[in-house]
Amino acid sequence: MKNLFISALFLTGLAVGQCATAQTVDDIAKLNMDAMGGAEKIASLKTLKMEGTLNTQGVDVSITSTTAHLKGIRVDIEVMGTSNYQVANTTEGWVYMPVMGMSTAQKMDDDQFKAAQNQMDLQGFFLNYKEKGTIIELAGKDADAYKLNITYKNGIKKTVFIDVKTNRIIKSLGKTKINGEDTETETTMSDYKQNADGYWFPYSVSTIQGTTIYDKISTNVTVDEGVFKN
Numbered sequence: 001m002k003n004l005f006i007s008a009l010f011l012t013g014l015a016v017g018q019c020a021t022a023q024t025v026d027d028i029a030k031l032n033m034d035a036m037g038g039a040e041k042i043a044s045l046k047t048l049k050m051e052g053t054l055n056t057q058g059v060d061v062s063i064t065s066t067t068a069h070l071k072g073i074r075v076d077i078e079v080m081g082t083s084n085y086q087v088a089n090t091t092e093g094w095v096y097m098p099v100m101g102m103s104t105a106q107k108m109d110d111d112q113f114k115a116a117q118n119q120m121d122l123q124g125f126f127l128n129y130k131e132k133g134t135i136i137e138l139a140g141k142d143a144d145a146y147k148l149n150i151t152y153k154n155g156i157k158k159t160v161f162i163d164v165k166t167n168r169i170i171k172s173l174g175k176t177k178i179n180g181e182d183t184e185t186e187t188t189m190s191d192y193k194q195n196a197d198g199y200w201f202p203y204s205v206s207t208i209q210g211t212t213i214y215d216k217i218s219t220n221v222t223v224d225e226g227v228f229k230n
Contacts, residue, residue, distance in 0.1 A: 029126040035167040052214035069122045072228025088116035094230040114154045
């Protein structure tokens with residue numbers, strides 16, 4: 001359960017969408033980025049700070065996620081009187097969760113660190129995906145959504161579902177190791193809104209742990225890169 005909780009908190013990612021007429025990955029990528037304001041707008045996103053509350057098993061958990069594009073990510077978690085964090089930069093990642101009995105920070109395992117590295121790409125998996133070495137495959141379509149299989153250069157895989165009406169990601173599936181076994185995790189995203197700078201984000205993100213409601217999302221703010229060190 002510890003690994004599931006840790007992995008779930010990193011599953012936020014950048015919102016993307018597409019239109020129902022798209023038939024190829026490249027079609028979807030272009031239409032998607034156009035719907036999000038265009039490639040130029042997406043490429044201008046350099047830092048991100050998301051503040052919200054996760055309600056899990058009747059307990060409110062305060063979450064603040066801070067990311068610098070391709071440099072680092074940090075998630076601070078305040079719960080039951082304890083201050084917890086997960087932090088990663090380009091070379092290593094650490095987890096400190098006293099609420100789960102940790103007395104010292106522990107290094108992330110390989111899969112957690114790889115997932116964190118992917119989350120550092122604030123500009124999303126569509127932008128310049130071929131140059132990044134990301135493989136995107138159109139795996140099907142039903143009445144509600146396109147299904148895309150994503151394989152990142154570092155080997156991490158996930159599947160996303162993009163609503164054909166709203167042009168937004170509505171669900172993401174991935175895997176994490178729990179007690180040594182691969183376990184599927186599901187994240188659903190809703191309540192998409194533009195923040196003050198005109199960037200689109202889902203303000204409601206649900207995982208097996210519960211639903212996180214973001215009340216403040218700030219973009220291109222000054223971030224001290226020292227926060228990405230343990």
